[in-house]
Amino acid sequence: MPHISLDNVSLHYSAKPQPLTVLEDITLAIAEGEFVVLLGPSGCGKSTILNLVAGFQTPQSGSVICKGKTVQRPGPDRGMIFQQPNLFPWLSVLENVTFGPRLQKHQKTEVTEQARQWLDRVGLAGFEHHAPWQLSGGMKQRVALARAWLPGPDVLLLDEPFGALDAQTRIMMQELLRKAWTETSTTLLFVTHDVEEALFLADRILIMSARPGKIVDEIVLPFGRERDIETLAEQPDYREIKHRVLHRVRQEARRHLSWRLP
Ligand SMILES: Nc1ncnc2c1ncn2[C@@H]1O[C@H](COP(=O)(O)OP(=O)(O)O)[C@@H](O)[C@H]1O
Ligand SMILES: [Mg+2]
Known part of the structure; x- marks a missing residue:
């Protein structure tokens, strides 16, 4: 199938x-x-x-x-990623990545741990507390990738x-x-x-x-x-x-x- x-x-x-x-x-x-x-x-x-x-x-x-x-x-x-990263400008990188799961009331510590793993995988370890405006276009799109992948679609x-x-x-x-x-x-x-x-x-x-x-x-x-x-x-x-x-x-x-x- x-x-x-x-x-x-x-x-x-x-x-x-x-x-x-x-x-x-x-x-x-x-x-x-x-x-x-x-x-x-x-x-x-x-x-x-x-x-x-x-x-x-x-x-x-x-x-x-x-x-x-x-x-x-x-x-x-089914996750979706667009040409524009569409990050929330007032949230940090980590908060952007965990936004969806936190809305769904998933365990915060667990979600944060998964988010850190994803940020590491996309080469953004150390940027967790940066704001979107501090990132280049490619880095923003990496955040979007981590955010889309985190919930395990x-x-x-x-x-x-x-x-x-x-x-x-x-x-x-x-x-x-x-x-x-x-x-x-x-x-x-x-x-x-x-x-x-x-x-x-x-x-x-x-x-x-x-x-x-x-x-x-x-x-x-x-x-x-x-x-x-x-x-x-x-x-x-x-x-x-x-x-x-x-x-x-x-x-x-x-x-x-x-x-x-x-
Ligand atoms: N809401 C809509 N009303 C009328 N035409 C639309 C609408 N949305 C998309 N189209 C038309 O449908 C066609 C296909 O759009 P789209 O799937 O976005 O193409 P692509 O992603 O391949 O560039 C385009 O010609 C677009 O103008
Ligand atoms: Mg198109």
Whole structure:
């Protein structure tokens, strides 16, 4: 049984003069512990897919299933991380990370201990009492990662989480994310429009078409679990796979452009 599945999911908005079809007949299945990257041009419905799995939205037709149950609402089993870290500016790093569990009245000492472990894992040991304004963009996003992971979700949904970071920081965050994933085996569904990011991170890449969003290609990456960003490009098949992915993505982006031009 897959951990997450979308079966013939379609979603449209009632816009004038005609309805806007965002997703058309999407079918996908993600295994438990898998790292899947959704790659596609802007506006193709990537965030919408995450919103459906998160339970923020429901489709007009088809079904979204998580662990055998239809997704109807958000739940603590599915965490979400956005491009912006969305930290509470008046709370410390530690208080930000423990905010949710404290609301749920979890044991404070236990939660604090777990939070310290997570902050250590994301390289923020010693920054527990800093305020968000004292952190760089990458550090804030590490806090967001620790906060999302602390309650032990089965699934993490990541919506272009490193999109606002500079290139060096983004690479560090990608390495950190992969390391945390191998240590937890959480199921990850990660959205990006960056081909190299997808190639480094994913077990499997799903390429989406321009709107209406469909899955047009699937690429299982043969690079193994232990990956080094510096030597990845030397792996056999890397060039060929990158070429295939780039070609497919550019095709879709061009289709999108011509669709928008008169
Ligand atoms: N509430 C809404 N009403 C109408 N159109 C929307 C709404 N939300 C999103 N859309 C449209 O749905 C499409 C897909 O959006 P989204 O999933 O955010 O794309 P992506 O994340 O791939 O950039 C976009 O064209 C967007 O304009
Ligand atoms: Mg988006």
